[in-house]
Amino acid sequence: MNFEAVIGLEVHAQLATDSKIFCGCPARPPAGRSVAEIPPNANTCPICTGHPGTLPVLNEKVVDYAILAGIATRCSIRGKSVFARKNYFYPDLPKGYQISQYDEPICEKGWLEIQALPTSPDKRIGINRIHMEEDAGKNVHAHGYSLVNLNRAGVPLIEIVSEPELSSAAEAGAYLRSLHAVVTYLGISDGNMQEGNFRCDANVSVRPAGQKEFGTRVEIKNVNSFRFVEKAIDYEIQRQIGVIEGGGKIVQETRTFDSNKNVTISMRSKEEAEDYRYFPDPDLIPVRVTEARVNRLRSELPELPDAVKRRFMTELGLSAEDAAALTSTRDLALFFEEALQALSETGIDRAKGAKALANWLTGEVGRLLNESGVEIRNSRLTVVHLADLVRVTLEGAVSSTGAKQALSEAWSTGESIPAVVARLGLKQVSDLGELEPAVEKVIAAFPGQAAEFRAGKEKLLGFFVGQVMKATGGKANPALLQELVAKKLKQMGDS
Amino acid sequence: MKALDTARFQSIREIHDAFDRGEFLPSELTRAYLQAAQAGTLNAFITFTEENAMRAAVAADQVLKAEKKVPRAILPLFGIPLGLKDNLVTEGVRTTCASRMLENYHPPYSATVVKRLENAGAFSLGKLNMDEFAMGGSNENSAFGAVQHPTHPDRVPGGSSGGSAAAVRAGQCVASLGSDTGGSIRLPASYCGVVGLKPTYGRVSRFGLIAFASSLDQIGPLGRSVEDCAVLMDVMAGHDPLDSTSLMIEKPSCVDACRRAPDWAGLRVGIPEEFFSAQLSPGVETRVREALKWFEAQGAKLVPVTLPNSRHAVAVYYLVAVSEASSNLARFDGVRYGNRSAEAAQASKLKDFYEHARAAFGPEVKRRLILGTFALSSGYQDAYYRKACQVRALVAHDFERAFQEVDLIAGPVAPTTAFRIGEKAGDPLTLYLNDLLTIPANLAGLPAMSVPCGDGEDGLPVGLQLMGPSLSEEMLFSVGAAYERGRRQT
Structure with missing residues (x-):
């Protein structure tokens, strides 16, 4: 049976704002420094560490950047969008919920053009939505302890969700490169994958070619390079086809990519999936975006x-x-x-x-x-x-x-x-006067070969050129030299 | 020198006049309040901050000695010792929310309202007892023990700002701050016979108020007089850039309003039938109807109004408030905030860790968190949380309609006077119904005041509730202060 793959991507791009999304803390290291150089929990305050009683205040730059991403991907920008709380317990999440957007995201329904190979035709990939959210902190496990670094907590992100319209690892790679280029051109993200500025989750399913209904999808979490995304998807497609052909069923689950072994590994099944209990965040008022603001940003688009x-x-x-x-x-x-x-x-x-x-x-x-x-x-x-x-x-x-x-x-x-x-001394010697004595010296040193050349063994020209190169330390202009050697060989034979 | 009797002062103005006359110094006054508070048996305070208070009072002494007069214009709360409900964060001072969870929590910052009061010359004597995380109406749900009623020790002071009301009534602080999510300022004010105001939602910054239900919570003043509450409001109110829900509205002039007589002839006072058909105790009904007659005698027109959806208010409230609470209190998980029990510390799995760490909540808090988690969960959210939000809009709409015909709405704060400690403890539903008359103002975000209107047949105080349209605090203060003056004269 022939199978086709259906792939949708969720990309988290860190926005290159100076301060965090809901407080005044620095959102990134100073220019030229890496995240690893910032002491743990140095870039934090009562707000981004979720101290009881604190409240979020939205950084308007984040809204501008999200709108720019929306305009560049031909999304419609919602006049009113709403922040929602995504509730779950995890040690890197100080408030016990992440402020994100749910049923009213800032951007919806756009598209991006991709070219999987230089020779393939352009293909439009739909963008389902772009929404704003805060990042969580980071758990560090060392010396038998689990420690939490909240420098990243409250760093602004946009999540860009594609439609399930990609059909191969190559297309997924092209989509990611194209999206990466868009956000970096806009200057809204540093797009540095090593620093985690641009992260990707892939939803992959397969179905018999021509079938309308989607197969059961598997989510591959947090793959951090274009190449790994392609490898993970390729592996996952083959794995799923193998399971189905072997008479098995695909289980809805979350998997992770092992880049050493180039395989995906199960993390948790659907039954263990969280109920995030999304509801509008009562601490934030709806985000109102005027047409004038969208137009201003459109006019600033690079x-x-x-x-x-x-x-x-x-x-x-x-x-x-x-x-x-x-x-x-x-x-x-x-x-x-x-x-x-x-x-x-x-x-x-x-x-x-x-x-x-x-x-x-x-x-x-x-x-x-x-x-x-x-x-x-x-x-x-x-x-x-x-x-x-x-x-x-x-x-x-x-x-x-x-x-x-x-x-x-x-x-x-x-x-x-x-x-x-x-x-x-890399300059080529192109001065004939300078080369002539060297050429003459070489020809004189190999009279036998010179005679053979003149007798018609023209292959030997290369030998003489090589000898002169050797003698001049490789500095002679090869085109000029070849001409000169041929001329001299003939001349010296005539005399 | 004879110890000052703190219970004798009826207002901040009286105290300031006494400062002017040189009767006593701010430090003497503060010491007297501290002694009253520390000798008191009401259990109104969880934490005392006597050192901070005395330091500020001594500094005020110096100012008074130099200036000879209270610098009222720049420091309207000069030398005034206050009490703060223990859900308002205070830098370096333990803030517990009356919970074991936050037994040892020392916040690194102070609430906006606390800073504003301090900048106006006030200081805090300590942190006041309350129902745990402001969940309750009797102040029996405190990990630090129940608060007693200031005049009837076998009775509850009301809640959740029970410490705030009891301390003011008992002369343990001049005035106090409380928070009101479903009546938590007005109910104890009514039970204890003091004045309390829940401002318009967004009028006072919530930055630094440990959230119970963010869309309903509002900080407000409790005092011995309407004017004292006005002084606090004028200092506290106004936009705060740290609270996105705080309104960009000019500060009110509540003190001026108190001194201005209402336009009685043009005043239409709405009487909601629903507030009187509720099972009011005879004493409460008598006192409230007397108050309404007094309004009529001044020339006001009493107009019957209906708030038909207010019968859903309690149901709506206990879905919206608990849903928000289930999220707001998630941070008390023993990782960053909250107590990590010995069992939690030894848990090898994350799930076990949370289970043990979250055990430090009291039973009422647990009950509400479970309810809220359920009301928001997938498959139930539409039927519970979302439906409740829709009905909430209907409740608000009832008020909008009513306020097209009347200027304010008057009625009782609670169906009864203060009940006995333990009387309703086994019956959370009956306790929830006690909030029937206060919850509607929270759901609609409206300002509402509780003003004492006499004692019931049991000798316990009764509160008159005055509710106005959004941002009508000045009108409420004007009417409330006039009523208070009128009642004192008769």
């Missing part, structure tokens, strides 16, 4: 990744694949555009420069970023480095091998490209 990608393809002639890669984060796209601007100012053709820059950024630079796990804006590389790199290679001043070497130096020390080239 260019979104879809539009940037289309522009890169039409204006600069980049391939869909390159354009998609360069727009995966706003920082990368901005970096690319700034580098291209710097490059154009040196008189290099925009399209040609764009292609070369894209090659560097998606190739060697991308590799360095991936390996180190560093974001480009946190690395030592500047747009000037990239512009210089492209310029010296396009001008033929440095070989591609030399350029890679220069990049690797700049990456680790931040030294400028011209300085690295000079210090390491």
